[in-house]
Structures are given as structure tokens and as C-alpha cells.
Amino acid sequence: MQVDELLKPFPIKEFHPFPRAMMGPGAHEMIGPEALKLGFKKTLIMTTGLRGTDIVHKISESCKYHGLEVVVFDQVESNPKDYNVMDAVSLYNSEKCDSFISIGGGSAHDACKGARISVAHDGRSINEFEGFNKSENPKNPPHIAVSTTAGTGSETSWAYVITDTTTDPDKPHKYVAFDDASVTSLAIDDPVLYYDCPVAFTAQCGFDVLAHASEPYVSRLNFQPSLGNALHAIRLTNRHLREATWNPTELAGREGMMYAQYIAAQAFN
Template sequence: MAVQEQVYGFFIPSMTLIGIGASKHIPEKIKELGGSKPLLVTDKGVVAAGICKQVTDLLDAESMPYVIYDETVPNPTDKNIEDGIKLYKDNNCDSLITLGGGSSHDCGKGIGLIVSNGGKIHDYEGVDKATKPLMPYLAVNTTAGTASEMTRFAVITDTSRHVKMAIADWRITPGIAIDDPVLMAGMPPALTAATGMDALTHAVEAFVSTIANPMTDACAKEAIQLVSKHLRKAVANGQDLEAREGMCFAQYLAGMAFNNASLGYVHAMAHQLGGLYNLPHGECNALLLPHVEEFNLVANVDKFVEMAELMGENTEGIAARDAAELALEAIRKLSADVGIPATLMELGKRYGKEVKAADIPTMTENAQKDICKFTNPRLATDENIAEIYTKAL
């Protein structure tokens, strides 16, 4: 019997350090990459929490010069990229350290992309549009969710269109990633919940992706189990380093999964909520996740049954379709337990925004243009997407 040719690529960073104390190796690792004067890209929250000083103290101890860019916003913008590029060039930096969650990493990737390749960030929306590698780049993670410290993805808001531009390019993958639970211990419960549910979303979407393979499935399944085991504990007690470390591994494995199997309509739709209303990405994902997966369930019932079991549901003696529904229930229970709002209107009120039904056609149109949609397990019409938004509203 003839076998159809199929080759799988697998994207990973060249080195990753995970565990208590991993951040102590920052100076030596940026030197190993070839950096001597990094631009440190972070945000005001990381600075205010004292986390940035923990890192700069390490650099100071090695007499390494650096420049700090701390203006990154929760949904990083094209203006962030422009300002960071100017600071990098004006100070003759030769390398990059990103410190924070997905926002800082995505912002740093955008800065590095343009410094190395030229043009504007808008030129790189889409897949593999860069032609040159980035400068030496080390990513230090302070949240357990986005996995942006090790992926080939960046999402930047186009402030003129109010749309999130999704960039997927293997050249923007950090050379070294560091995940130290000690740096995450002070993360507040709401942020812990949002980033943790982001990690779960990555794992779930990768698990049911149309280009999933045995390697991505292995990563996704372990990530789903780890989030189910550790997220509630990490939200309840941020100083629980065992739970924090468990979430480090969970989000990293979820990143390995979606870095290679990509995502789906949860992200395609969440990007529109972030771009239009500037709502937090993790909470948008968490809220949309059960609605989108309810739509997707018929496309791969067996995987949803397995997902239910991974999340601790008892499926013994239950019909497959009913067992698959338990996965959706488990997602909803976890989301509620960690304090995620139940509706988009509630989420909007939390942040002083009004999510409007009148905006659904625009969000639907833009979601259908998002690159994340292409690996969703079930094809969706505009009417399907609009209905999901309406249910979540």
C-alpha cells in the first residue's frame, strides 16, 4: 500500500531553563548568545512589582550595560514597536532581553524583527515573512500562560485599524527561554487565572487542531493535566512554588503544542476583542473557550472524551458524545473556580468597556481573516462565528 508523503517540522527554542533559580543564569546566557548591551523590554507592572530590579541587579553584578524600555502595554501596539526600535538604535544596543508575559515578549519580538529586517511591523503580518534572523535574544518569563517566551508567534495591535496582527515566523523564536517560578510568586490572582486559562486554551486548541501530530498531542495532553492540577492552587496561593512550577511546565508544554499545531477560532475571535476593546487576552480566551469547543466537538468526539478524562472527569460507562460534553463542563468549572467572568458583558464591565452586539459583524469579519482560524477542526461560516459571539455576550 502506498503511503502518502508527510513531513512534520517541530519548532523549539535552542535552550530553555525551567525551575526555581533559573533566572540567576540570565547574564551568562545573554553572553553565550553574543549579547553585550541588551535592550530590556518590559512593562510598568513588572517594574512596580520589583521583578525588573531582580534582573537588573544580576546584570549590574556582571557590569553589563543595558537600556530599559518599560512602556509595553497589555496589548502591545505598533507604536510600542516604533518607540522600542528608536531606543534600541539610539543607544547602540546589540541584543534583546524580554521580561514579562506575552505582552513584553511580543513587543520585543516586534522590535527585534524590524531592527533586523527593516520596514514596518505591519509588513510582517502573516506567516514567515522575515528574511533575516534576530539579534541575540533571551526571553525571561514572569507569567505562566502565553508561552511567548518560546514560540514563533507575536500579536501586535494595529492602532489605526484596531485589529490585532498575528505574526508567525520561526525567525522570531527566542534563542533562550527562562521560566523561574520565583519571578511569578508575586503575580496577583486575577492575572494568574487569566494567564493559566490562556495556557489551557493553547493546549486545547492544539490538541484538536487539524495539523496535530503525536508530538503535539503528547505536549498538549500533559499541559491539560498540569493546568487542571495546579491552576486552582496557584490562584489561591501565589507563594505556592510547587503550583507555580507546575504551571511553568504546563504553559511551556502548551506552547510546544501550539507552536507546532497552531490554534483555532478561540484565538481568532479573542484577538478581535483585544484589538477593538483592549480587553485582556487570557480572559477573552477563557470566556470563549467553552463556546468555541462546543461548536468544534462534533469534529473530533474522541479527543474531547480524552480531554474530559485528562481534566479529571469520570467517563466510565458513558456514551462517547455525553462523555465529550464533560470536557466542556470541566472547562467551565475551572474557569468559574479561578474567577473568570461568565459573559463578555461582565468582562467588559470589569475593565470599564462596553462589548456591543453591534460590533459582532466587524469582529466576525476580522476573525475570518485571522491566521489562527486555518487549523480549527471545524469549518465555520460568518453566521457560525456571529452566533458564538452572541452566545458569549
């Protein structure tokens, strides 16, 4: 069937949940107090490691200062693999953690979302949850997502991307799972954390924002609540991406892209 034929039987369009968010310079300093409010006691930090920065160390130490126990899993890969998720689940269970903090871009957030879904289903393989709202347990561990790039918007969307390595090793299957239960408990978007993002990554993430904003604006779904956010995200990217790329420690450019990526993700959500 053609796309237009598929859309006709579905006049009802769905608005998916967004998490609470704290946005702006200094927001990352609130992670410890906010984690306590959410009931965190022993948390698993999931990250790629963020080589060349001290962001993970600073956030870990801040959490400890506020009385939290911290376990770090820093083996998340780009385009996160199913075994990244399951290794994190194993560590979460063996360390008897009760919560998650993801630090990084979309890879860290997506892997963490997947880990939460798996934990809520007694450690079942994350690959079982490909598709739409495949999870059966809506309650999973609380999750604070701390963004260090202005790109994917995973911290505010209901989607996560995982690579299934049990398929063809030369062309592994990369899928998107959509699940309302995967939405984070709290999104932290602090443009100060973007200062260390390399030039090439900053630019590439900015074009990711542009794609995220453009697609819902021209989508045949024509979902009216998305159109304003989509168009404004395009304008913000046009206004701020060059500044963020070439003057990486100027707050205005970084903050502009922070908002652009966030509302672009809400538009495609």
C-alpha cells in the same frame, strides 16, 4: 474552501524550532552569565514595567553586576501596539544596543520579538511582517525572554501578536505573525518570579494555558508530536492551577503551571 479541503493538499506537517530554555527556581539568577555567553554587551530590556514588583530592577542590576550595559524600555502595553515596537526599535538604535531581554508575559515577549525582526530589516514597520515567515533576514539580535507569568508560552513559540493602530481606531487590527526568525535565543522560566503575579492574573493566565493545550489536542491537523504535550498540559493545569492561584507563594503550584504553560505552547507551536 472548508478547513478539511484546505488540509488535504498539505500532508507534510512542519515542526518549528524551539529555543534553549532554563527552567526552575533560581533560573533568573543565570541571566547575566548566559547573556555574556551569547555575546551581550549593551542590552535593551523590554517590559511593561511590572508595577508593584522589583523584578525589572533586580534583573537590571544583576546584568550590570556581570558587566553589561543596560537600557530599559518599560512602555510595552497589553496587547502590544505597533508603536510600542517601533519606539523600542528607535531606542535600541539610538543607544547602539546589541541584544534584547524581555521581562514579563506575552505582551513583553511579543513586542520584543517584533522589535528584533524590525531591527534586522533596518527599522521597517513591524506591520509589514504580518503573516508567515515574512522576514527576509534570518539573523537578528539575540534575545533572552524572562517569563513572569504562566500563560502565553511566547518565550518558546514562533508566534507574536501585535496590534496595528494604523487601522480603524475603534477596532484596530490585531494580528498574529509567525516567523522562525522570531524564536528567542534563550527562554528563562523561573516559578519564583510568578509569586508576585496577582490572583486574577494567575487564574486568567491559567485558562490561557488550558486553551493553548486544548486547541492542538482537538485540531483537525492531528499533528501527532503535539498530542502528548497537549494532554499533559491539560492534566498539569487541572492539578496545579488552584494551588497557584490561592497559595501563590507555594512552589509546587507555581512550578506545575510553569511546565504546563511551556509545553502547551510547544503543543500549539
